[in-house]
Amino acid sequence: MTNRIAISLGVFLIAAAVIDIAMFGDLHMIFLGKKLFALIDWIAFWR
Template sequence: MTDRIALVLGLLIVALAALDVLANGGGILLFIAKKIADLTEYLAFWR
């Protein structure tokens, strides 16, 4: 991955997070955080 692609992806993620906070009060970010926490617990079980 080149630096340019990484920069574009990083800016895209930050822009989408800011848009979510402005439009939905951060509801989607909270949902994604909960799902990632569930996934890590599930993966830790299989370890």
């Protein structure tokens, strides 16, 4: 992955998160954050 692709992907993800928070509030992000930590914990268990 080149730097240009990585930067554009990062900008896209940040923009998507900002639009989601602006339209629907921050409850979705809190829910997804909790699920992400649960997934990381589950993956670490199987490692």
